Amino acid sequence: MRPAQRQTGHRRGPAAMGLVCLAALLLTGCAAHRNGSSAPGRAPGAGPDPAPRVTTFAPTIESTDERLSQALLLLASKQGADSHRRVAGEYSRLGILDMAHEHYTEATRLDSRDAGSFDALARIWRDWGMPQIGLADAYRAVRLAPESAAAANTLGTLMQSTGQLRLARQWYARAVALDPTAAYAINNFCYALIMLEQPDAVDACRNAVKAAPRSWVARNNLGLAYAADGDLVKAREQFKQVSSAAADYNMGILHMAMREYRDAARQFGAALNAAPQSTLIARRARAARLAADAAEGTR
Numbered sequence: 001m002r003p004a005q006r007q008t009g010h011r012r013g014p015a016a017m018g019l020v021c022l023a024a025l026l027l028t029g030c031a032a033h034r035n036g037s038s039a040p041g042r043a044p045g046a047g048p049d050p051a052p053r054v055t056t057f058a059p060t061i062e063s064t065d066e067r068l069s070q071a072l073l074l075l076a077s078k079q080g081a082d083s084h085r086r087v088a089g090e091y092s093r094l095g096i097l098d099m100a101h102e103h104y105t106e107a108t109r110l111d112s113r114d115a116g117s118f119d120a121l122a123r124i125w126r127d128w129g130m131p132q133i134g135l136a137d138a139y140r141a142v143r144l145a146p147e148s149a150a151a152a153n154t155l156g157t158l159m160q161s162t163g164q165l166r167l168a169r170q171w172y173a174r175a176v177a178l179d180p181t182a183a184y185a186i187n188n189f190c191y192a193l194i195m196l197e198q199p200d201a202v203d204a205c206r207n208a209v210k211a212a213p214r215s216w217v218a219r220n221n222l223g224l225a226y227a228a229d230g231d232l233v234k235a236r237e238q239f240k241q242v243s244s245a246a247a248d249y250n251m252g253i254l255h256m257a258m259r260e261y262r263d264a265a266r267q268f269g270a271a272l273n274a275a276p277q278s279t280l281i282a283r284r285a286r287a288a289r290l291a292a293d294a295a296e297g298t299r
Contacts, residue, residue: 061094068094081111088120097124115145119154126154131161149179156188160195168192183211187218194224201225209238216242220250227254245274249281252288261292 062068068090075083088103101124107117119141125134138158141151156171169192175185187208193201205222212218223238235254240247252267268285275281 061096065090065094081107081114081117084110085114085117085120088117092120092124097127100124113144115141115148115151118144119148119151122154122158126158126161131158134158135162147178149175149182149185152178153182153185153188156185156192160188160192165192165195169196181211183208183215183218186211187215187221190218190221190225194221194228197228202229216246223250243274245271245281248274249284252284256284256288256291259295261288261295264288265292 062072068087071083071087071090075087084103084107088100088107091097091100091103101121104117104120104124108114108121111117118137122134122138122141125131125137135155135158138151138155142148142155145151152171152175156168156175159165159168159171169189172185172189172192175182176189179185186204190201190205190208193204202222202225205218205225208218209215209222219238219241223235226232226235226238232251232254236247236251239250248267248271252264252271255261255264255267265285265288268281268288272278272281272285
């Protein structure tokens with residue numbers, strides 16, 4: 001790998017734009033949202049229904065998870081917004097978001113000033129990939145709880161998810177002002193500055209690491225901020241705080257963004273040696289080699 005050349009001044013173009021893609025590759029992922037009430041449908045034209053089978057009573061999550069079971073018992077004995085909110089929180093913890101949504105909605109029906117439930121509903125819509133639908137709930141939450149850093153942060157995440165980065169930055173800044181110890185909001189503010197290519201991103205991301213020194217997300221964000229500032233050495237130092245394999249992989253993505261495909265292939269190769277079972281790294285390594293061959297073949 002060639003020594004990194006520190007760049008000064010504002011940077012725009014393929015490398016800088018590639019950092020946006022890099023951030024997505026490093027810091028986001030696809031999570032399956034459990035659906036507690038739906039089952040796979042039968043495909044059209046799949047033939048006659050199979051013969052009935054003898055079934056047994058399988059244990060349900062409601063009976064096997066003690067915390068959820070206790071919350072449901074409390075709800076059965078005492079109907080109210082607080083009880084529904086507690087049940088919703090347990091379903092949310094278990095990733096059963098449709099049931100969480102149902103109970104949070106009932107909580108807001110019983111208590112129209114329940115800021116926490118409106119905030120939770122907004123986050124569920126965001127996690128379902130439909131943040132625009134959750135905006136009304138998020139705005140309701142911040143109106144009801146204007147001093148809540150969590151509600152301001154949630155609205156920021158929905159703004160970010162709908163591509164409104166400048167508004168997202170404003171809401172993250174408000175969350176940090178409301179609670180200067182809120183590591184989640186500090187880290188989100190740092191990330192927004194990276195995406196907006198702001199010169200103070202490094203300082204903001206250093207603050208995020210100070211607030212949560214064990215957070216790999218904060219470390220990756222600081223690494224990205226250094227990379228956007230042209231300092232690949234410091235970027236690698238931060239990535240390496242997660243693991244050597246993560247550092248090699250992340251640097252590979254970074255070199256891909258800068259169209260340094262042969263360097264990227266070497267970095268992915270080192271990451272693959274450390275994690276030979278990873279199909280993701282193997283795919284990246286192959287893509288980098290193909291890109292390097294194609295680039296060199298056109299010279």
